[in-house]
Amino acid sequence: MLDENELWVLSFYRSSEISGSLFFGRLARSMKPGAIQRDMTKHFSDEAAHAWYWTSCIEELGAKPIKLSSSYQDQYLTAAGPPSNLMEILGITQVFEKRVVNQYGRHSQLPEINPIVQNTLTKIMADEKWHIEWIHDALKLMEPEYGKDLIDKTLKRFWEADQEVYRKTMQEHEQRLKYLVK
Amino acid sequence: MIDKNAVKEQIATFLKQPVSRLQDDTSLTSLVVESFILVEMIIDLQDAFGLRLVQEDMKDVKTVGDLTQLFVSRAGAAS
Numbered sequence: 001m002l003d004e005n006e007l008w009v010l011s012f013y014r015s016s017e018i019s020g021s022l023f024f025g026r027l028a029r030s031m032k033p034g035a036i037q038r039d040m041t042k043h044f045s046d047e048a049a050h051a052w053y054w055t056s057c058i059e060e061l062g063a064k065p066i067k068l069s070s071s072y073q074d075q076y077l078t079a080a081g082p083p084s085n086l087m088e089i090l091g092i093t094q095v096f097e098k099r100v101v102n103q104y105g106r107h108s109q110l111p112e113i114n115p116i117v118q119n120t121l122t123k124i125m126a127d128e129k130w131h132i133e134w135i136h137d138a139l140k141l142m143e144p145e146y147g148k149d150l151i152d153k154t155l156k157r158f159w160e161a162d163q164e165v166y167r168k169t170m171q172e173h174e175q176r177l178k179y180l181v182k
Numbered sequence: 183m184i185d186k187n188a189v190k191e192q193i194a195t196f197l198k199q200p201v202s203r204l205q206d207d208t209s210l211t212s213l214v215v216e217s218f219i220l221v222e223m224i225i226d227l228q229d230a231f232g233l234r235l236v237q238e239d240m241k242d243v244k245t246v247g248d249l250t251q252l253f254v255s256r257a258g259a260a261s
Contacts, residue, residue, distance in 0.1 A: 011183060023218045077217045084224050084235045151237070157237075 002063045002114075005176045009107075010117070011066035014054035016100075019071035021047035027071040035141075036086070041133040046127045046169070057120040072096075075169065080161035087139065087146045088154055094135045099166065101128045184231055184257045188249040192230045196223050206247030213246070231257060 002010070024044035031037040058065050076096060083089045108114070108121040139151055170177055187201075194201040197257060204213075212219040227249075230233055233256050243249050 006257045019218075023221075026218065026222050027225070030229075074217065077221075081237055082217050082224070082240065084221075084237045084240050086225065088237055089221065089225075118241065119227065154237075 002058070002061045003149050005178070006117075007058065007063050007152055007180055008066060008072055008176045009172075010054055012066050012072070013104075014051055015068040015070045016048050017051040017054060020096075021045075021051060023073065036138050038127070039138065041042045043134070045087045048133065049129065051092060053120050053123060056117055060116050061114065061143045068151060072165070072169065075165045079165045079168075080158050087142050087151060090135050090142075091151065092158045092161075094132065094139065095155065095162045097128055097131045097135065099162055101132065104128065186250040186254055189227065189231070189253045190246065192227055193223065193249070194197065194244065196226050199244060204246045206245060206250070208246045209244055210249065211244075227253060233257060 021044055024040055024047060028037060028041040028044050031040055055065055073096065076092060080092060104121045104125050108118055108125070136167050139155075143151060188232075190201050190204045193199075193213075199213070210220060213224075214223060224235065224240065231253055233253065235252070235256070238261055239252060243252055
């Protein structure tokens with residue numbers, strides 16, 4: 001059975017996966033044909049599947065997902081400002097995905113983790129690693145168009161925003177997230 | 183060259199809203215509640231007019247008028 005804090009965290013993961021899926025789904029729909037369109041469509045379908053994995057995980061543990069009004073991505077956009085082109089979208093997503101892998105990795109190492117949660121994290125992390133790879137490759141391909149310097153500067157700016165959002169999230173939800181940072 | 187009305191029409195098409203709702207002083211956040219949709223709209227406008235913006239360009243853009251002006255001036259600079 002899930003305690004209140006763990007249910008909140010799993011619901012938070014679910015909500016973030018849904019936001020990621022909706023965003024990439026919309027973008028994939030309007031993207032020009034090509035490698036980025038293909039990978040973005042796969043990315044969108046992965047995020048939707050992850051939202052389903054979390055929903056199913058929570059239900060298997062005898063609970064119901066909590067409805068959360070804002071997602072982690074919303075806070076990113078507030079801190080970093082909305083991206084204005086595809087390179088910036090991929091840049092902010094790259095930073096976000098690394099944060100997700102890091103967070104899921106830490107969660108999966110908790111000594112008393114429920115095996116159902118562990119399995120869900122393991123399944124999702126494999127996909128998340130591919131997300132980082134394809135975006136890394138796509139950003140490399142964009143270097144001639146945007147310039148390596150601009151891409152590096154953009155990533156640096158988003159890294160700084162990431163630190164800020166993470167710090168604020170940990171502060172705001174200290175009680176709920178405490179068990180993850182033991 | 184593009185003019186303000188062309189930009190407004192593109193915004194209206196994207197948002198499925200009448201152009202008459204898009205006054206210069208209409209704030210973008212009142213038109214687009216989710217910031218993700220605003221991002222998609224900005225990309226759509228760039229595709230439609232063959233322009234490229236960066237985040238810095240959008241720093242002071244708060245209203246429909248700011249946005250149309252940005253596209254008109256960028257198109258002028260590019261031509």
